[in-house]
Amino acid sequence: MKKYRRLFKIIAYANPGKGLLFLIALLSIMGALSSVLFPILTQRLIDSFSDAQTFPTEWLLILIGVLTAGSVASGFNFYMIGKVANRMLVNLRSKVLAKSIYLPIRYYDKNPSAEPASRIVNDTEVINSVLTDHFEPFISGMLTLVSSLIILWVLDWQLTAVLFVTLIIAFVITVPIAAKLSVLSKSIQEKEAHFLSFITERLSQIRLIKACTAESSSLTDSKQSLQQLYDLGQKEVKIAAIMAPIAGMTIVATLIIILAFGAARVSQGVITMGTLMAFILYLFNIVFPLIQFTYFFAAFNKAAGAAERVDELLDETEESSDGTQELSLAGQSIHFQNIKFEYEKGRPVFSDIDIQIPANKVVAFVGESGAGKSTLFSLLLRYYAPSKGRILVGNELINNLSLHKWRQQIGYVAQDAPLLSGSIRNNLLLGTEKPLSDEEIFDALKLAQLEEFVAQLPKGLDTEVGERGVKLSGGQKQRVAIARAMLQDNPILLCDEATSNLDSATEYKIQVAMNQLKNNRTTLVAAHRLSTVLEADKIIVLKEQKVIGEGTHQELMVKEPYYRELVEQQLKPFEGEDTLSEKISA
Numbered sequence: 001m002k003k004y005r006r007l008f009k010i011i012a013y014a015n016p017g018k019g020l021l022f023l024i025a026l027l028s029i030m031g032a033l034s035s036v037l038f039p040i041l042t043q044r045l046i047d048s049f050s051d052a053q054t055f056p057t058e059w060l061l062i063l064i065g066v067l068t069a070g071s072v073a074s075g076f077n078f079y080m081i082g083k084v085a086n087r088m089l090v091n092l093r094s095k096v097l098a099k100s101i102y103l104p105i106r107y108y109d110k111n112p113s114a115e116p117a118s119r120i121v122n123d124t125e126v127i128n129s130v131l132t133d134h135f136e137p138f139i140s141g142m143l144t145l146v147s148s149l150i151i152l153w154v155l156d157w158q159l160t161a162v163l164f165v166t167l168i169i170a171f172v173i174t175v176p177i178a179a180k181l182s183v184l185s186k187s188i189q190e191k192e193a194h195f196l197s198f199i200t201e202r203l204s205q206i207r208l209i210k211a212c213t214a215e216s217s218s219l220t221d222s223k224q225s226l227q228q229l230y231d232l233g234q235k236e237v238k239i240a241a242i243m244a245p246i247a248g249m250t251i252v253a254t255l256i257i258i259l260a261f262g263a264a265r266v267s268q269g270v271i272t273m274g275t276l277m278a279f280i281l282y283l284f285n286i287v288f289p290l291i292q293f294t295y296f297f298a299a300f301n302k303a304a305g306a307a308e309r310v311d312e313l314l315d316e317t318e319e320s321s322d323g324t325q326e327l328s329l330a331g332q333s334i335h336f337q338n339i340k341f342e343y344e345k346g347r348p349v350f351s352d353i354d355i356q357i358p359a360n361k362v363v364a365f366v367g368e369s370g371a372g373k374s375t376l377f378s379l380l381l382r383y384y385a386p387s388k389g390r391i392l393v394g395n396e397l398i399n400n401l402s403l404h405k406w407r408q409q410i411g412y413v414a415q416d417a418p419l420l421s422g423s424i425r426n427n428l429l430l431g432t433e434k435p436l437s438d439e440e441i442f443d444a445l446k447l448a449q450l451e452e453f454v455a456q457l458p459k460g461l462d463t464e465v466g467e468r469g470v471k472l473s474g475g476q477k478q479r480v481a482i483a484r485a486m487l488q489d490n491p492i493l494l495c496d497e498a499t500s501n502l503d504s505a506t507e508y509k510i511q512v513a514m515n516q517l518k519n520n521r522t523t524l525v526a527a528h529r530l531s532t533v534l535e536a537d538k539i540i541v542l543k544e545q546k547v548i549g550e551g552t553h554q555e556l557m558v559k560e561p562y563y564r565e566l567v568e569q570q571l572k573p574f575e576g577e578d579t580l581s582e583k584i585s586a
């Protein structure tokens with residue numbers, strides 16, 4: 001029952017509009033009424049014709065009127081259902097999408113991004129189909145069924161009793177089969193969601209697959225899922241194939257039984273020929289809704305499964321945004337105070353670090369790969385919360401500040417400088433609320449050494465960059481990210497290996513530009529290439545979950561052997577290799 005409650009909850013959440021649902025129910029009743037009245041009016045028409053031997057024009061006109069009203073109501077209802085369904089789908093999708101976007105990064109560490117995508121696209125569609133395909137037939141079917149049974153009882157209760165018995169037998173046979181179908185369809189939905197997740201991920205990494213010649217192994221991996229889907233589909237088809245003749249045979253058997261009993265009762269003079277005719281027409285009013293109900297319950301179960309998955313997602317806790325203060329970060333120092341942090345329990349990245357970042361200075365983080373440089377940035381961006389300790393800006397705990405306003409004041413040039421599909425302009429203005437002229441944009445591009453490249457493109461700033469920026473080189477993507485940070489002009493700037501994809505000449509130019517940027521802002525740099533951090537006001541050395549040294553380059557060269565080792569490693573060639581100058585002279 002819990003899963004049905006979830007379905008109703010999600011439908012209410014999609015806000016179809018009570019008034020519109022009421023109107024649909026009303027129109028469905030009108031449609032049903034015309035089907036209910038059709039046989040009884042036919043009976044009147046036939047019987048009055050046989051009694052009076054004159055054409056009963058008035059009954060014919062009433063019949064035409066009722067059928068016309070029924071058809072008009074059905075047509076209008078069709079439109080209203082479509083309207084409400086579209087509205088529901090948009091509401092539900094935008095709410096689930098909004099939820100997905102505000103989920104914490106930890107959710108996406110655990111779940112592939114195609115998982116919520118499948119809930120946004122597929123599951124919402126399945127839930128919606130209850131309304132588009134089944135709501136009207138269910139209401140009118142229910143009404144037609146009940147009223148037809150009452151009318152039949154009044155017409156001839158004995159014949160109706162015979163009908164009841166045949167229907168109960170058919171019900172007992174079909175219900176367990178329908179229940180099996182509903183279990184199967186739930187498994188199919190789950191498998192389809194996994195399959196979608198698998199192919200989305202593989203296709204998004206098509207370059208990697210081709211470079212590793214992993215096309216056939218990817219196909220083999222997908223074959224297993226496809227086979228499972230095929231097997232489940234076949235089981236569903238087999239059950240449906242058994243159901244169809246049972247339903248057909250039920251109709252035929254019921255018809256034969258009613259015809260046989262009915263004919264006997266006509267010949268005995270208990271009922272008229274018109275009554276028998278009406279009886280048979282009502283019989284269809286009962287059997288067809290019953291068949292529809294089996295489809296309705298199958299769809300209802302399927303939708304309940306989809307609602308369960310959507311509700312699970314909606315129940316996830318969004319990024320905590322408890323803080324409301326809107327502090328300006330300009331001129332504020334940052335303090336990582338006794339921080340312990342672990343992505344997974346028992347595997348700390350930092351056990352106890354304490355880092356002071358003075359305002360408006362350049363602070364660089366060095367350490368071998370995996371030391372936790374990017375993780376520090378993630379903590380500062382509040383992607384994750386420390387397990388122990390706290391982060392202060394000025395004297396304020398960062399969690400007390402509004403998350404939105406906080407991130408709005410931090411520029412971030414990420415390690416792999418990802419871009420979104422769309423134009424260069426859209427990527428440069430991502431998240432920027434203030435309007436910027438082309439002139440201002442080109443000023444930033446100039447500083448980021450990208451002005452010439454963009455200017456010679458036929459569509460300039462409106463050039464499409466392709467999915468994840470595939471049409472740009474790694475270095476160009478980094479320069480777009482740097483230009484974006486320049487445009488955002490935030491008081492705090494995070495540069496994660498920001499110049500690692502650039503050739504030495506461009507890197508030098510960017511360093512010059514970055515040096516201008518560093519005035520009046522606090523800049524945190526994580527870099528492998530120590531040449532990029534030599535000028536930093538402070539260098540923090542990370543090793544084995546701790547800060548093992550801090551100071552300027554000159555100070556660390558004197559007092560910190562590990563730092564000296566890192567610097568020397570970068571300067572000297574690999575063991576047994578000649579230096580570049582030796583190779584050239586050889």
Ligand SMILES: Nc1ncnc2c1ncn2[C@@H]1O[C@H](COP(=O)(O)OP(=O)(O)OP(=O)(O)O)[C@@H](O)[C@H]1O
Nearest residue numbers: 109343344349367368369370371372373374375376
């Ligand atoms: N989302 C994550 N889930 C689990 N572990 C993670 C996650 N991100 C990073 N780690 C782990 O945390 C540690 C620190 O990673 P981090 O990316 O911060 O290092 P880094 O110093 O920036 O490395 P690099 O210089 O290679 O970029 C690594 O051991 C890494 O495997």
